[in-house]
Amino acid sequence: MATPHEPKQDRSRVTRQRLLEATIDCLAETGWTGATVSTVAERAGVSRGAAQHHFPTREELIAAALEYMFDNRMDMSKAEQILIREIPPGAVRTHAVVKALVESYTSPFFKAALQVWTHATTDPVLRERIVPLEAHFGRIAHRRAVEGLGVDDSDPVAHHLVQATLDLARGLGLADVLTDDSARRKQIIDQWSKTLHLALEGTMLAKKEAPQED
Known part of the structure; x- marks a missing residue:
């Protein structure tokens, strides 16, 4: 997990990667209906707001x-x-x-x-x-x-x-x-x-x- 001492850009990159990996895991394990922004954010260990900061819509999250x-x-x-x-x-x-x-x-x-x-x-x-x-x-x-x-x-x-x-x-x-x-x-x-x-x-x-x- 990123620490407070890491540069903001690095923390953002790590958060983005965690969201993408969590999305893939959710899709593979629970299917389309289970891969919601909230579920992905929870699995990635970030807030829904942080997830939507990187990916405003579910479609953008899935495509990414x-x-x-x-x-x-x-x-x-x-x-x-x-x-x-x-x-x-x-x-x-x-x-x-x-x-x-x-x-x-x-x-x-x-x-x-x-x-x-x-x-x-x-x-x-x-x-x-x-x-x-x-x-x-x-x-x-x-x-x-x-x-x-x-x-x-x-x-x-x-x-x-x-x-x-x-x-x-x-x-x-x-x-x-x-x-x-x-x-x-x-x-x-x-x-x-x-x-x-x-x-x-x-x-x-x-x-x-x-x-x-x-």
């Missing part, structure tokens, strides 16, 4: 929490990329990439984001704020997958295989919301990794064997 969540997820993804690049290209690396993608959709971050997506379907104002964030996150996730797998994204087959992997990861994340789906999920990750690796190898081989244009 999503941005914070995505920034954290991107930082985690960068760390994962460093580890994955140390693995030689091949089936083992493909498995590591698929596993990392699936785990990103089974985290508390995803469960929190899912609550916001669901509510945004009937809230045009919130949807207008969330859609650009989701599109940005989707583009980054796709690029990270391409880099990890080491494929040519300009190839339409490789592009769609990567996108199918992301869609699979999102679907497995949804399946894990209500019950622990970890055992089945591991089997699917193992099988899809093998299938994806063979498909990508076939794509690269076909490209090499294709006649070159003059």
